[in-house]
Amino acid sequence: MSVVLVDAGGANIGSVRYALQRLGVEAALTSDAEAIRRADRVILPGVGAAAPAMARLRDLRLVEVLRGLTQPVLGVCLGMQLLCRHSEEGDVDCLGLIDTPVRRLRGTRDVRIPHMGWNRATACVVHPLLAGDAGDGWAYFVHSYAVPVGAATLAVCEHGEVFSAAIGQGNFMGVQYHPERSAAMGIAVLGNFLGRAPA
Amino acid sequence: MLSRRIIACLDVRDGAVVKGVRFRDHVVMGGIVDFALRYRDAGADELVFYDIAASPAGRAVDVAWVEQVARVLDIPFCVAGGIRSVEAARAVLAAGADKVSINSPALERPGLIDELAGAFGVQCVVVGIDSLRDADGEWRVRQYTGDPSRTRTTARRTLDWIVEAQRRGAGEIVLNCMGSDGVRQGYDIAQLRAARAVSRVPLVASGGAGAREHFLDAFAKADVDGALAASVLHTGALEIPALKAWLGEAGVVVRA
Numbered sequence: 001m002s003v004v005l006v007d008a009g010g011a012n013i014g015s016v017r018y019a020l021q022r023l024g025v026e027a028a029l030t031s032d033a034e035a036i037r038r039a040d041r042v043i044l045p046g047v048g049a050a051a052p053a054m055a056r057l058r059d060l061r062l063v064e065v066l067r068g069l070t071q072p073v074l075g076v077c078l079g080m081q082l083l084c085r086h087s088e089e090g091d092v093d094c095l096g097l098i099d100t101p102v103r104r105l106r107g108t109r110d111v112r113i114p115h116m117g118w119n120r121a122t123a124c125v126v127h128p129l130l131a132g133d134a135g136d137g138w139a140y141f142v143h144s145y146a147v148p149v150g151a152a153t154l155a156v157c158e159h160g161e162v163f164s165a166a167i168g169q170g171n172f173m174g175v176q177y178h179p180e181r182s183a184a185m186g187i188a189v190l191g192n193f194l195g196r197a198p199a
Numbered sequence: 200m201l202s203r204r205i206i207a208c209l210d211v212r213d214g215a216v217v218k219g220v221r222f223r224d225h226v227v228m229g230g231i232v233d234f235a236l237r238y239r240d241a242g243a244d245e246l247v248f249y250d251i252a253a254s255p256a257g258r259a260v261d262v263a264w265v266e267q268v269a270r271v272l273d274i275p276f277c278v279a280g281g282i283r284s285v286e287a288a289r290a291v292l293a294a295g296a297d298k299v300s301i302n303s304p305a306l307e308r309p310g311l312i313d314e315l316a317g318a319f320g321v322q323c324v325v326v327g328i329d330s331l332r333d334a335d336g337e338w339r340v341r342q343y344t345g346d347p348s349r350t351r352t353t354a355r356r357t358l359d360w361i362v363e364a365q366r367r368g369a370g371e372i373v374l375n376c377m378g379s380d381g382v383r384q385g386y387d388i389a390q391l392r393a394a395r396a397v398s399r400v401p402l403v404a405s406g407g408a409g410a411r412e413h414f415l416d417a418f419a420k421a422d423v424d425g426a427l428a429a430s431v432l433h434t435g436a437l438e439i440p441a442l443k444a445w446l447g448e449a450g451v452v453v454r455a
Contacts, residue, residue, distance in 0.1 A: 014266075014269060014293060014294070014295045015269050015295045015297070018269055018270045018271075018295060019273065021270070022270075022271075022273070047319070047320055047322070047323070048319060048320045049320060107399065109399075110422075112398075112399060112400055112401050112402075112424060113399070113400070114321060114322045114370050114371075114400065114401070115201065116322060116370065116371060116401050116424070117201050117202060117203075117204050117244070117245075117401070117424060117425070118201070118202045118204065118244055118454040119200065119201045119202065120200065138202070138454045138455070140274065140275055141201075142275075142297070142322040143322070144321075144322070158200060159200075159201055178275070178297075180273065181272075181273060181274055181275045181297060182273070183239075183273050183274055186273060187273065
């Protein structure tokens, strides 16, 4: 199976690649349109902010490439948010592949932003991405913006408010947490995405 | 609900985990990757690697071991020591670290915090603060604490610096209370409470952990998001699984 990681910038995308290596998959890091179109699985990682990330995808002429993909696509953290319609972060239009907005988390004195650390992610629908150990467990989150609960929500998490821990629409899926840093749950999600049978 | 983090701090030098008085009498305790996996298996929520040789030598962190750790570790980790530029931070993050922690370089040039936050996002930027109460009752920031011969008191009030660091883009504050550091008599709850009152980003307690009650105090009384510990974990005086189980029974939300 060929897996590519879309190189849309971001300083630490290497760690997703290492997680895939732990699953025995060598993923190519690429911004080449043909390589992305040909891959069996496409992962859109990302850290940083939505507006510069979208600008980079435009500069790389990858917006239409990503919109035209029909194979399973997984967005991770910011990459998940880029799959959505619009983000409040920088008031930017995103790829529009999952029909939901991205909003800033409402912090309070007791609810610190960024939401940083281990929190519980719980599946709220039956979905192959969340089979087995990926359905309910502790995942590592680092983010200040989130997808509200809606039609695309596959799993939820709570930090002051309930938000989407995982979303999906057709072949496009995303997780707000970092599977590469989420121990057993993370490896289960990545394994499911690759189509492996749950261990 | 967001869990409270137990963070193991490891001093590294020349590719190994070491212990000893900083800058002298170092004893090699083992390999970095071995330690990382041991703590991961024990249930540590996060690891901090402090490159104790990088900063005084004026050189950047050796990224080879950062990459080795990133390859095997499936929990988050932060790298501290010797990061004084966007380029140095980029190398560490590109090698696979999730966060970088800066301390003295941020005091030398506070704009470094803004630059790192702008380049990588606030979630990657941890500001470490060494703090001690002075005779006049004020907590003030100390600089170059890694080297006792260079350590100096700055004019900055600790609470002012916490506020400024957040304004500039710190995504997390690690407050090392030097008065309690190394003596294992508990975290400095009064100081941490004061810091908590001015921190709207995650706050991590450091310095003084010696018993499980100290962790409970930090979480329950000072409402910190994480508690960092070194020697009490390295010596095996506290085992993380038992510590977490006990904290859980005491009502603290911890990752099982």
